[in-house]
Amino acid sequence: AQSVTQLDSQVPVFEEAPVELRCNYSSSVSVYLFWYVQYPNQGLQLLLKYLSGSTLVKGINGFEAEFNKSQTSFHLRKPSVHISDTAEYFCAVRANQAGTALIFGKGTTLSVSS
Amino acid sequence: DAGVIQSPRHEVTEMGQEVTLRCKPISGHNSLFWYRQTMMRGLELLIYFNNNVPIDDSGMPEDRFSAKMPNASFSTLKIQPSEPRDSAVYFCASSLEQGYGYTFGSGTRLTVV
Numbered sequence: 001a002q003s004v005t006q007l008d009s010q011v012p013v014f015e016e017a018p019v020e021l022r023c024n025y026s027s028s029v030s031v032y033l034f035w036y037v038q039y040p041n042q043g044l045q046l047l048l049k050y051l052s053g054s055t056l057v058k059g060i061n062g063f064e065a066e067f068n069k070s071q072t073s074f075h076l077r078k079p080s081v082h083i084s085d086t087a088e089y090f091c092a093v094r095a096n097q098a099g100t101a102l103i104f105g106k107g108t109t110l111s112v113s114s
Numbered sequence: 115d116a117g118v119i120q121s122p123r124h125e126v127t128e129m130g131q132e133v134t135l136r137c138k139p140i141s142g143h144n145s146l147f148w149y150r151q152t153m154m155r156g157l158e159l160l161i162y163f164n165n166n167v168p169i170d171d172s173g174m175p176e177d178r179f180s181a182k183m184p185n186a187s188f189s190t191l192k193i194q195p196s197e198p199r200d201s202a203v204y205f206c207a208s209s210l211e212q213g214y215g216y217t218f219g220s221g222t223r224l225t226v227v
Contacts, residue, residue: 043218099169104157
């Protein structure tokens, strides 16, 4: 079975500062990794995904994440955040095999203030 | 494309009543997922379908919960009887291929009083 741990439940930052949201996963098989964002009262929107290939993945809204197999991590980063980035961010994992679905972490609330 | 459509957006019902949540996936997507979101437990996978067939329902909390997908364009999640602890936001998502990026609906906020 797979599991995801998001190490920070809340991350407060000032506008234009860099941010890193941490995610670690556990799996006995190879995995696909995802980051989703949820704005208040909305569904989840895909930010980026790692399926294979380059370990540095770029997504929408200037976010990127790096897959580190040895550390079983998939941290999300943005060099300069905006007020509009305030939202809940979810890391998710899925085993690279048939018959499995996405398993989500508990989420990290990113709060950007001016 | 209108995206994944869920109805109703909000549902308030009394304990013991039957509740039916509806989902229309994106046309052409062959996988459909039901998730429940609460503050305490986060996002939990309830059940998912592939080509209208239930693949894994191990996340369905109790026999009070049931889900169907009679055709490729419609799915329901039913709770009978409902209880206050079922209060949550229920999301439906669909995917072209299992495990690739999911498209989520806006969710149904269920309150059982």
